[in-house]
Amino acid sequence: MRCELACSYMQTGTFQPARSVIRVSPFEAHTSYAPYTCTQCAEGWCMTACPVNAITISPMGAKVVLDDQCVGCKLCTIACPYGTIFYNPETRKVIKCDLCGGNPACVEVCPTAAIEYVETETADWLGTFAAERSSRHREWQSAGAEAR
Numbered sequence: 001m002r003c004e005l006a007c008s009y010m011q012t013g014t015f016q017p018a019r020s021v022i023r024v025s026p027f028e029a030h031t032s033y034a035p036y037t038c039t040q041c042a043e044g045w046c047m048t049a050c051p052v053n054a055i056t057i058s059p060m061g062a063k064v065v066l067d068d069q070c071v072g073c074k075l076c077t078i079a080c081p082y083g084t085i086f087y088n089p090e091t092r093k094v095i096k097c098d099l100c101g102g103n104p105a106c107v108e109v110c111p112t113a114a115i116e117y118v119e120t121e122t123a124d125w126l127g128t129f130a131a132e133r134s135s136r137h138r139e140w141q142s143a144g145a146e147a148r
Contacts, residue, residue, distance in 0.1 A: 003035055003106035003115060010096060010105045021097045022106050022115075035106070035115050038063065038084040038097035046096070049079030054108060062099040063122070070094055 001024040006018035012019045022037035039145055047055045047063060054069035054078060065076075065085075072092040077085045084097040098106075099117070107117045 001033070001035070002109040002111060005038075006109040007097075011101050016092055017031070019088070019095075021084070023084075035110075036082070036084065038080075039082060040097070040099070041082070045079040045081060046076035046085055049075045051075060058098065060099055061104045063096065063097045065094055065096055067091070067093055103140035 004020040007020040007022045008016045054066045058064045070093040
């Protein structure tokens with residue numbers, strides 16, 4: 001598929017659909033196809049699962065893997081309910097859609113316009129998550145100090 005070729009080229013500089021971060025699934029004996037890739041979900045399960053904080057949010061709202069911090073533990077691949085984070089055995093790091101810097105190649109080459117890129121406002125889900133987690137941590141610390 002064109003989208004897989006374009007994606008692999010943008011991700012690796014080579015035309016290798018197996019290295020693409022968009023997949024096209026055949027349905028009904030190959031009579032129809034459906035592309036799927038990271039939806040840049042608001043929940044960010046991959047981010048919260050990463051033990052070394054190697055996944056961050058880019059200015060355009062994409063969850064991006066920081067290669068210099070990723071240790072290749074694959075916890076994010078397990079946490080992603082959509083199965084759209086992939087392990088690259090050559091680099092021993094994970095790869096996922098980074099929206100090609102705001103101009104996704106898959107959208108540009110899709111001959112049927114089955115893929116579209118729509119900019120939406122980035123949700124600040126991390127703020128409430130961090131505040132909740134921080135307050136629970138303070139409670140845990142104070143409870144531990146009282147027990148001593």
